[in-house]
Amino acid sequence: MIKVGILTLSDKGSKGEREDLSGKILIELSEAENWNVIKYEIIPDEKDQIVEILKNWADxxxxxxxxxxxGTGVYPRDVTPEATKEVIEKEIPGIPEYIRYISYPITPMAALTRGLAGVRKTTLIINLPGSPKAIKEIFPKLVPIIKHAIEKIKGDPSECARN
Incomplete structure (x- = not known):
C-alpha cells in the first residue's frame, strides 16, 4: 500500500478563510486507489515551512x-516549486511536462504552472496546481506513472522496456 502525504499550500486556506477542496479531492482520489493517506496539512505559502514539512514527511x-x-503559479507568494527544488535529490522533469501536456487542451493557462516532481530518498514528491478542477483532470492520468515510479524508487529491478 502506498503511504501518502497531501500538503495544501494556501494562505487563505491555512487561516480557515477558504475551504481546501483540492486537498479533499486528493484524499478521496488517493483512497479510491487504496492508498493510505497518512499526513494531510494546510499551510501558508511560506518557503521555509514547506521545506521543513517536505523533509520531515520524506525523512x-x-x-x-x-x-x-x-503555490505553483506566478503569483508573488507562489513558492512551492522553489521549496521543492531545495528538497529533492533527483528531479523528474517528465511528470510536470506530462501534467502540462494533459492540461493544454483544456486551458492555455497550463503554460503558467511551474510545478516540479522529484525524489528525496525513497519519496516521490509531485507539485500539482491548486485548482480542484485541475486535480480531477490530472490525478487519474498520473496514477500509473506514480505506481511505476514508486516501484522503481523502492528498487524494483524488473525491466521497464516494452517488448
Whole structure:
C-alpha cells in the first residue's frame, strides 16, 4: 500500500478563510486507489515551512508519495516549486511536462504552472496546481506513472522496456 502525504499550500486556506477542496479531492482520489493517506496539512505559502514539512514527511515519516497542491503559479507568494527544488535529490522533469501536456487542451493557462516532481530518498514528491478542477483532470492520468515510479524508487529491478 502506498503511504501518502497531501500538503495544501494556501494562505487563505491555512487561516480557515477558504475551504481546501483540492486537498479533499486528493484524499478521496488517493483512497479510491487504496492508498493510505497518512499526513494531510494546510499551510501558508511560506518557503521555509514547506521545506521543513517536505523533509520531515520524506525523512521521518517515510512516505512513499507527497503531493502538494497550490503555490505553483506566478503569483508573488507562489513558492512551492522553489521549496521543492531545495528538497529533492533527483528531479523528474517528465511528470510536470506530462501534467502540462494533459492540461493544454483544456486551458492555455497550463503554460503558467511551474510545478516540479522529484525524489528525496525513497519519496516521490509531485507539485500539482491548486485548482480542484485541475486535480480531477490530472490525478487519474498520473496514477500509473506514480505506481511505476514508486516501484522503481523502492528498487524494483524488473525491466521497464516494452517488448
Amino acid at each position: 521521518k515519516e517515510n512516505l512513499d508519495l507527497i503531493i502538494t497542491t497550490g
